[in-house]
Amino acid sequence: MYPPPSRLHATHDDPDAPVRATDNDAALARLSAVSKRYLNDPYIAALVPRAHLQEPRPPLINIGTYLRGQGIDELVDGFLRSAGDATQVQIVSLGAGSDTRFWRLAAGPHKDRIAKYVELDFPDNTTRKAMAIRKSRVLSPALGSPDVVSVAAGGTALRSPVYNLLPVDLRHSPESSLRPLLASPENPLLSPSLPTLLLFECVLVYMTPAASDALIQWFVDYLSAPLGSIVYEMFGLGDSFGRVMLNNLRSRNVELPGAAPYPDLASLSQRFLRLNFTDANALTLYSIRRSHIDPTELDRITKLEMLDEIEELDLVLGHYAISWGIKAPEAADWRNWRIHPKARAVVDEDEYD
């Protein structure tokens, strides 16, 4: 589930190029899972250059992409439900890359519940995405009529009444980088009093623990309404599997400074509790596959492709996790915000409350 070597080049002038390029890999993985019918996503092809010429990824990657997608979809849906049907919410996707969630939500039943949907990434990636959106007849209608959509900040930003794509380096001090974008005193993009969900899909791991803590802490301090946060990333990299992964990535000029403080699943939940969230959970993809996917669905995806190495699949899935935390005054309203066990109702030993 990590990037192939060919596209990753760091230079002295541009040391972040390999990290930015991890988005190509994430987008290709999603495109592949769609083309192999694991997932349904009519939007991803518009964000991948020459999508029809891309080779599918191996089954293991497709399964991982599917499990991650199902788990996070359920949590996003559950956040919207737990916030209350009459309440509008804000969603901020940090290191959004080529993610298509905004368009999937805009075509679904919660469309009118989204007050703001903000995507943040490095300027190179937001510029590319802004151009792709403007060019695409599949993506641009969801933003509204052309007179309410504007390209800003020299082509690096795209603004519309709900969807906003903004350039930022998330490692910088949030006070100087995020506040002007999201919380300017004259015209704040995010309201402090609306329930807000933060999405960190494979991004915090590329940052130092101090920088990612400061980032989450900034939202904790700014928002007075319930704050949810979902993190998907690799963890437990101190074993031989993790060492091989780290070495492979290093040879491609990608470092994972954010993985070190997270040796096990419990430490992923702990991150949120340490930052004053009221409740937190974490599940490995291994555990999601075993007991949190509807059995009919699991049967369907199992038949899509031949998979010889089930031990390898389990090993890889055991090193990726979705963790989530909620900070809310009324903890009871959020007790049900989780990825629910399906049918067999197995509670895994590696599920943490």
Ligand SMILES: C[S@@+](CC[C@H](N)C(=O)[O-])C[C@H]1O[C@@H](n2cnc3c(N)ncnc32)[C@H](O)[C@@H]1O
């Ligand atoms: C592996 S991709 C994931 C993309 C998307 N979240 C997904 O899961 O499909 C990581 C993304 O995080 C972005 N990213 C990493 N570090 C960042 C930083 N310091 N500031 C802004 N974006 C960053 C990268 O540019 C890239 O688009």
